[in-house]
Amino acid sequence: MWDYTDKVMDHFRHPRNVGVIENADATGQVGSLVCGDALKLTLKINKETEVIEDAKFETFGCASAIASSSVLTEMIKGKTLAQAAKITNQDIADELGSLPAEKMHCSVMGMEALEAAVQSYRQGGKPVVFEQESEKIVCHCFNVSEEAIIKAIRTNHLTTVEEVTFYTKAGGACGKCKGEIQKILDKVNACEVPATASSPEKKFADLTIVEKIKRIEKVLEEDIRPQLNMDGGSVELVDVEGMTIKVRLKGMCSGCLAADATLKGFIERVLKEKLDPAVIVEKA
Amino acid sequence: MKLIYLDNNATTPVAGAVFEAMKPYFVEKYGNASSMYPLAAESHHAMEAARKQVADLIGAAYPDEIIFTSCATESDNTAIFSAVRSFPTKKHIITSAVEHPAILHPLRYLKEHGYQIDYIGVDKQGRFNMSQYKEALRKDTALVSVMWGNNETGTVFPIAEIARLAKAHGALFHTDAVQVIGKMPLDVKNTAIDMLSLSGHKFNAPKGVGALYVRRGTRFTEFMMGGHQEKARRGGTENIPYIVGLGKAAELAKARADNKDTLAKMAALRDRLQEGLLSKIPDSKLNGDPDHRVPNTVNISFGYVEGEAILMHLNEYGICASSGSACTSGSLEPSHVMRAMGVDFQFAHGSVRFSLSEDTTQAEIDKVIEVLPGIIENLRKISPFSRLKK
Structure with a gap:
């Protein structure tokens, strides 16, 4: 049994802002049926001020995925796009009190949907599906890129493969990429230490x-x-x-x-x- | 709020009679069964009586074919490592794709250490692929380990036939029978089964006690190395109160499994639940083999919604069930059983297992049928995929 906070359960039982905004100014999507969780975020944005006037979501997923989506819509309403874009997955988790470590990827999904929505607005409202920017996919089961893993490690100060899995789902299925995740961890965490000599990338x-x-x-x-x-x-x-x-x-x-x-x-x-x-x- | 406990495949309450039987062996009758005085003899006799009760439960020919363990995971590990250590030149093992992790993980370890493992698949209804199995059997097959009943779907495999074929190829045969105990009559002495695992807490004994059946004459190498206990087959001072509890629970489970009316009543309630949910909830479907199934289990997938969310809503009505959804386990993908059966992802994430007991009432079943359709409808309203099907 997960240790969900009262706020997670409240947002799960009574999700705020469920639905789809007609003629939305921005539509961001992330996830798929295969992955087991997905979020569609639609926004109404004031073109003059770039203030998010309305936000609605639809989510397929567990209690914490629904709660993360719901609380995200509350957090971004009334904010400008620039302010909203600064919201991290940790902010979403903090707003909910906390999330079990195994469920942190739900908050990451919220952040990614928001990123996609911001991009969608910049592209004239055309729906944008969040995609890993980099070409290099590390976890093929969940389609997680090296960049997404590096970002999760940096943002959340992750140190173990298990933590990376909790935050990004990478390595959570077949586990074949765990060795590669460990290497990425080693590399990122070595860089975090202010190095005197540049860690030689090329031999x-x-x-x-x-x-x-x-x-x-x-x-x-x-x-x-x-x-x-x-x-x-x-x-x-x-x-x-x-x-x-x-x-x-x-x-x-x-x-x-x-x-x-x-x-x-x-x-x-x-x-x-x-x-x-x-x-x-x-x-x- | 009264609890509606429909998760008996996960664990069961300790029966009152079991608890009573155990009580004297904590404070008063605490003797070590190996010692040489009457206090110890009391423990020893209680343990041997329990051994007989467990042997009777599964239809073993001799009580000394029962080794007490701490749980079915230990029994499974013992069976596997005993087989490979007893036949060191044989490097091939056969199992099924839908086994419990207590089988799959030790076999993965052996695979990493040079063993060849064949995983026999199942069809859409979870039925064992017998022709694939026949082809997989080899001269150097050390062990065939196939579960008797599946924990998630309740599907029962034709174990007698699978065991017979293993024997014909000179391989040892082990079955994890955890989910069939007390749910159907068993008679291992008239089968080719060499080893069988069971777990106490699945049939009203406490957690922390199990047993491994090892047919007389089967080559055996101990897993827990230590003292001479269990005829030097399992080191460690015997857990007398829990073994006594296991014995009493075995007696109760045997009575249940032998009583056709009890099993039929459980199956009828299970079928009522199944029909009620499938007829009232669109895009729902049964997982598992409806014709070969333990009488207490039903597993249904609800398309386009996620299992953990369903369970969390059921909690509000005091209804306890399980899901093969990724989100309810530590892992992040839907259950390997659903995937082995080829269940589509939009259904695999939304699977819910209900497992009844003989005490389950019709009122409890009807409550589930009453509340679940609304829960699914609400979750579908907030799911971006519910429009897909239209």
Whole structure:
């Protein structure tokens, strides 16, 4: 038995604004019979002020899907399109008190229908079916794109595959994409940490010579020179051949007895760590 | 508000007589059945009496063919892993596409570990595909595990025939009989069934106790490894009060299953509910095999509406039922049983199961027939798909 708040049950039992607005200025739809939940949102919008004067919905789905749709229509009425467009799925859930974690995708559906409706208005009122923008579909059972998953992770600070499933339904059926969802989670959550070095998307070995130089320079500038500077030295990039990076030590480092140790033990170690374990650093 | 409990396939109340039988074994008769004094002997004798009662319930030839477990999930896991450990060279298992997760999940694990699993399909009415099964049987089939009655639709499979064919191919045969206990007479000794799982709480024993039948002479490897309990087939101190409860409940269930009038009365009320709903609600249809079904179960799909929403509205009348809808389970897709039967999505999401008990009354059934049409109508009013069919 789900733990539904009184407000969820109230909106489920007595849904507000049920129906379809005739000659609506905007029509947004999301979901399908296959998915098990669907929402059609129609809006009456004042062309001068862009204020949403009326909103109606039709929903196929469980109690929380109906409640999310109902409360959404109440939330957006009287708001301008710009204000309404800022509503997130979390706002919808908050308005209902809360939703069980497993049901968060119902609030996401509300947000998506609203997005589609806003787009519909911009296109002269032609009905718009919410579609994942990206080409890349991760979950084929529920047709969930990588972008939708990334958005859900960022908006709701998700950390586990199970949470992603609760919010987007991705991975909820056959489960084949769970590995891929984990990878997306790893990637997004790694990016959330303010990174010093850019997390290398492309392998170092596959970069063009110019890209390689840029990446090397970045590491030299951020991670290596500040250290050398403290000892009154520095380093200069001379050449790149495949995985071999040729550098020249400068300042105090150039004549230092420990120059070889600095080159291999520090510069090469850092470059291996930041770029690729296969890189070799040599004295030019 | 008086509860109208029509979810007896999910669980049942503990019968008063069962609870009474259990009571002395908590505070007074607490002996460990393995110990060597009269207090322990009392526990031991109570347990052996229960073993006999459970053996009688399913028509086992010998009480020692009954192993007490904690639940049917444990019984199912034990049967599967016993079969593969006892026949390590056989790497093939056959099951059906509509099994309980207690079968499907261990088999998925085995599949990931090199076993080949064949899932026998069902037709639109949920009937077992016998010809597909015959073709699937192989020399290296270690185990065939097919449920006796389906929990969602109540469909009863021809287990005697399925077991006979398994035996003819030298494979072990196991059946999850959880949903048929107390709903039809059973006589395993005259079948080729090697192992059978049952669960106490589905027939008025408490939750947390079950049993596995293992025919004498069947190769067996224990699942719960530990002490010598249950003739070293299931380690762990025996749960005497619950085993006593299971025994008493078995006695009651056997009386029910052997009483044609009780079963017929239950079936008549079930059919009344089925006819009432199908005739009053447009775009509704029966799921399952109407001719081979346990007498207490009916599963109906209501097109273009979602099951959880139906259940939530039924709650307001105190009516308890279940749905194969995605939203009522942790999973997000409609039940694998509905999908295996090829039920269309617009119907699969709106399936509702009613499961009666022998205490269900006509007044209760009529109440459901009275309120449900209005609930479906209201939900269809707010569904964007209800116009599709027009």
